[in-house]
Amino acid sequence: xxxxxxxxxxxFTQQLEAAPSHWFRNxxxxxLYFVHAGDGELDTDFGRxxxxxxxxxxxxxxxxxxxxxxxxxxxxxxxxxxxxRFPDRGMIGQHALFDPAVLRTPEPDAARIHExxxxxxxxxxxxxQVLRMGEITRVFYPTPPITTMGWKGTLSVLALxxxxxxxxxxxxxxxxxxxxxxxxADGFVVCSFLPRPLENGDPGAMKVPFYHSNIxxxxxxxxxxxxxxxxxxxxxxxxxxxxxxxxxxPQPGAEERTSKLTHYWESWRN
Numbered sequence: 001x002x003x004x005x006x007x008x009x010x011x012f013t014q015q016l017e018a019a020p021s022h023w024f025r026n027x028x029x030x031x032l033y034f035v036h037a038g039d040g041e042l043d044t045d046f047g048r049x050x051x052x053x054x055x056x057x058x059x060x061x062x063x064x065x066x067x068x069x070x071x072x073x074x075x076x077x078x079x080x081x082x083x084x085r086f087p088d089r090g091m092i093g094q095h096a097l098f099d100p101a102v103l104r105t106p107e108p109d110a111a112r113i114h115e116x117x118x119x120x121x122x123x124x125x126x127x128x129q130v131l132r133m134g135e136i137t138r139v140f141y142p143t144p145p146i147t148t149m150g151w152k153g154t155l156s157v158l159a160l161x162x163x164x165x166x167x168x169x170x171x172x173x174x175x176x177x178x179x180x181x182x183x184x185a186d187g188f189v190v191c192s193f194l195p196r197p198l199e200n201g202d203p204g205a206m207k208v209p210f211y212h213s214n215i216x217x218x219x220x221x222x223x224x225x226x227x228x229x230x231x232x233x234x235x236x237x238x239x240x241x242x243x244x245x246x247x248x249x250p251q252p253g254a255e256e257r258t259s260k261l262t263h264y265w266e267s268w269r270n
Contacts, residue, residue, distance in 0.1 A: 004220060004241060008187030010079040011220060019068040022127035023145050026061060028134065029079035032183060032190065033057040036224055036237060038073030042066075044157045045148045047106030051159060054224075056182070058084055058158040064128065064145055065157070074237070076222050082186035092168070097182070102164040105156045110149050117143055162224075167194040171201030174209065177219075188217065195226070211249030218244045 004011045010029075016038075023043075039052040044065040051057055059065055061083075067073065089096045120143050128145045130137045139145075160182075168179050183190040199205035219242040223234050231251050234240075242248050 003239065006187075006218075008081060009185065012077045012079070014075045014077055016067055016069045016073045016075070019066055022129050022138075023064050023066045025064045025128060025130045026059070026079070027130055027132040028061070029081050030061050030084045030185070031059040032078045032080065032084055033059070034076040034222070034224070036074040036076055036222075038069055038071045040067065040069035040071065040073055042106070042157065042159075043068055043146060044106050045146045046151050046157050047108040047148065048112075049104060049106040049157060049159055052161070054162045056158075056160045056162070058160075058183070060084075060155055060157065063157060076239075078190070080185040080188075084183050084185050087181045087184050087189075097167060097180075098160065098165045102160065104159040108148050108150050113144075113147055113149065117147065120144075162192055162194060165192055165194060167192070167196045169196040170199060171197070172199055172205050173202075174199055174206045208250040211247055213245055213247040214242070215245060218242065219248075 001014065002010055002012045014033075033056070035051055035053055035055040035057065037053055039050070042049045042051055042057060042059075042065060044059070044063055046063065049057075067075075094100065125140045125142065126144050128139045128141065130139060165182065168175060177191050177193075178189065180191040180193055181189045182192045198207050221240045221242075223236055223238045223240075225236050231240075
């Protein structure tokens with residue numbers, strides 16, 4: 001279900017209770033999913049990968065895949081019409097904001113593929129849907145379309161859980177959202193705002209964002225969990241849209257509420 005779209009990115013939501021009957025290949029865009037709720041397995045032609053709540057799932061363009069939920073799965077998804085990549089961390093080094101060792105990649109299951117190929121019924125068909133230039137082409141195979149026994153190289157499906165991200169914080173300065181960038185693409189970024197200490201090292205430090213008008217980006221916030229103290233009426237699963245050029249900031253009373261707090265729970269895992 002598409003929610004927002006421009007020439008750089010499309011944002012959509014998806015809920016799954018069971019695996020779809022078909023496999024899918026996006027030939028138009030890289031895809032990034034955030035698992036708001038649920039767990040299961042992602043079957044890809046790089047292999048199989050378990051997912052859980054709080055995972056980012058990065059699926060490169062042209063990958064054949066299918067979600068196989070073990071429990072009801074609620075996904076926030078993005079199509080990037082360019083390549084998703086990680087930002088350059090500069091002087092703080094490649095291990096910030098997470099160690100590359102925590103990235104999970106699929107593992108081919110040769111035994112499972114062998115079993116699938118030898119249990120196909122005569123006349124059975126397996127559907128692969130290919131998205132190209134916004135249109136779906138359906139291709140039918142006499143066997144499951146994923147038969148990968150192994151792969152090598154640097155291109156892969158990736159999983160990163162927000163629990164493995166260590167946010168940067170400053171004791172005296174309210175860092176801009178760009179300091180929390182997790183993924184880059186052409187024309188937009190994906191940030192993860194996680195629990196972190198408030199700016200308690202300077203009595204004059206700003207603890208909530210000032211009123212501002214972003215003239216570079218539209219801002220879209222998805223609220224995964226926690227307490228967004230600078231805005232009332234926000235609950236997990238909500239999404240807010242702040243168009244470029246429209247001023248916005250904390251609601252009345254937000255600054256006073258921070259005087260009793262020591263840590264941010266702002267947009268916890270959004």
